[in-house]
Amino acid sequence: IGTQLPALDSEFDLERVLRQNIESERKSVQLGQYEKSKEPITFERPDFAKLPKNLVAFYITERGCPTFFQTPREEGIAWSKRVLLGVINVEPEDGDGWCERVFADNLARRVGAKGKLEESVAVHKIHRFLKKDGLIAYDLHSMRVENGVIGVEAAAKTLFGKPLTELNLAELAEFTLALPPHGYWNQMRRCQNPILIKQNRDVVIDDLRRNSLVPEDLAKSAQRQPVSC
Numbered sequence: 001i002g003t004q005l006p007a008l009d010s011e012f013d014l015e016r017v018l019r020q021n022i023e024s025e026r027k028s029v030q031l032g033q034y035e036k037s038k039e040p041i042t043f044e045r046p047d048f049a050k051l052p053k054n055l056v057a058f059y060i061t062e063r064g065c066p067t068f069f070q071t072p073r074e075e076g077i078a079w080s081k082r083v084l085l086g087v088i089n090v091e092p093e094d095g096d097g098w099c100e101r102v103f104a105d106n107l108a109r110r111v112g113a114k115g116k117l118e119e120s121v122a123v124h125k126i127h128r129f130l131k132k133d134g135l136i137a138y139d140l141h142s143m144r145v146e147n148g149v150i151g152v153e154a155a156a157k158t159l160f161g162k163p164l165t166e167l168n169l170a171e172l173a174e175f176t177l178a179l180p181p182h183g184y185w186n187q188m189r190r191c192q193n194p195i196l197i198k199q200n201r202d203v204v205i206d207d208l209r210r211n212s213l214v215p216e217d218l219a220k221s222a223q224r225q226p227v228s229c
Contacts, residue, residue, distance in 0.1 A: 062207065169221075
């Protein structure tokens with residue numbers, strides 16, 4: 001089982017495979033550019049502590065997992081059952097380990113898993129050595145939004161022209177619209193229909209407020225700001 005998969009016995013293996021894939025794509029894109037990008041091609045080991053807390057809150061909420069960090073990690077029989085049923089595309093009705101599977105599945109596909117069987121094997125292996133914060137960190141830092149633009153750090157600089165850590169709450173809400181599961185990257189890049197962007201931005205801010213992941217006064221203040229573009 002999973003003989004076509006790269007070795008995934010530790011976080012080191014996952015980091016190595018992602019680095020190879022991501023740096024290879026970045027190099028390829030830069031080689032084809034007339035004006036060479038000054039962005040680094042190196043893939044740094046993801047660090048959850050350096051991610052803006054509000055970005056993490058937006059991401060897990062829009063993925064349907066607002067309580068992701070408030071519930072225990074799924075283990076043992078419950079997790080094994082979830083993985084096995086995933087092979088036949090069935091989701092267990094009990095437990096919220098499905099959120100862990102969602103984020104691990106993103107990583108499984110990025111290391112080359114194809115088909116439900118390989119994906120389930122890779123998900124199970126990744127889940128063994130990554131805790132919840134690790135799943136989020138690796139997912140966000142290996143996310144591809146367009147050719148050569150991989151990871152939230154690069155995506156923020158491309159979309160806003162400044163580092164991820166400098167984005168305010170309103171900008172992080174717009175950024176969230178550009179990322180999966182919404183995926184409005186091209187629309188945000190072209191600033192298509194700013195009125196609609198603001199409406200959708202305010203909705204995701206409300207999602208955070210309703211789940212008590214951001215104070216109401218900060219949410220209201222962010223909603224009063226114009227869109228960045």
